[in-house]
Amino acid sequence: MLxxxxxxxxxxxxxxxxxxxxxxxVWRNTLLKLAQLTDGQVRFIxxxxxxxxxxxxxxxx
Numbered sequence: 836m837l838x839x840x841x842x843x844x845x846x847x848x849x850x851x852x853x854x855x856x857x858x859x860x861v862w863r864n865t866l867l868k869l870a871q872l873t874d875g876q877v878r879f880i881x882x883x884x885x886x887x888x889x890x891x892x893x894x895x896x
Contacts, residue, residue, distance in 0.1 A: 855862040869877070
């Protein structure tokens, strides 16, 4: 079970690393824009990411 968690974490790191590696300026500008959002907007984006991940997990399973 721990192996699956570590594989998932490794895959997440690989995917998250693509943007700053390939497009560092775009990534930096995106982070600057995200820093200007309100807490509610950030929470909404986080909630959407959680729901998308859960739907993907259910769909794959």
